[in-house]
Amino acid sequence: MRNALGFFAIFALIVAALMLGIGVLAPNLLPSTEDRGQFVFLIILVTMISTGIFSGSRARLGLALRQGVIWIGIFLLLVTLFAFRQDFSFIGKKVMGELSPSRPQSVPDRGQTSTNGSAVAIRKASDGHFWAEGSVNTTHIRFMVDTGASKVALTLSDARRAGYKKEDLRFVVPVNTASGQVFAAPIQIETLSIGGLGVRNVDALVLAKGLDTSLLGMSYLGRLSRFEASRDQLILRR
DSSP states (O other), X not given: OXXXXXXXXXXXXXXXXXXXXXXXXXXXXXXXXXXXHHHHHHHHHHHHHHHHHHHTOOSOHXXXXXXXXXXXXXXXXXXXXXXXXXXHHHHHHHHHHHHOTTSOEXXXXXXXXXXXXXXXXXXXXXXXXXXXXXEETTEEEEEEEOTTOSSEEEEHHHHXXXXXXXXXXXXXXXXXXXXXXXXXXXXXXXXXXXXXXXXXXXXXXXXXXXXXXXEEOHHHHTTSSXXXXXXXXXXXXX
16 A cells, blocks of 8 residues: 555656646647646546556566656657647548548638638549538438539439438429430428538429439539639538
């Protein structure tokens, strides 16, 4: 018990010295006021774990010191991860964007340094198109972005999954497709969302044939404040 308390006291002094050194040499690494509660909890957790290991050790002092060095290294690693957590989050989002181009990624709005959910970016796929994962009335739908389409267009299978029954649809709107003229059914989507950018009461068409994938057209895109296309990505802004 005394050994455990002794090691706890030594470790606490080392941590205090490290915190003082970081505060003097690199104050920006320390967490902000609102994050200090989490940071203190992290220190307490590491201290309790290390104390348990030290108290269970009956080996000579050299082994205990080596263990102390290891735990100090772990502590410094955790401090680094905590300090740069936003950068790691940004890197993670960039990696996910490359692995899944159709998955919208939140990006900072104009003049902002952090994301607030008002702008998303979509990476261009290898086929040269922009594909967007979205939801129609809470049902997941994968769209191909088509700025030449005046309205959002759903395949019949996607429309069924979103809750629209074929027997309730009236295919009366003539539409020209690559395979010729077909008739589409007009609907109004209660909520269409791409990466959290939700738009209500979106005019759309349902095509029973002539459409291989659902299209994200101007009846949604035109309701946003703006959208910007570059060579590699499409940015949508609320």
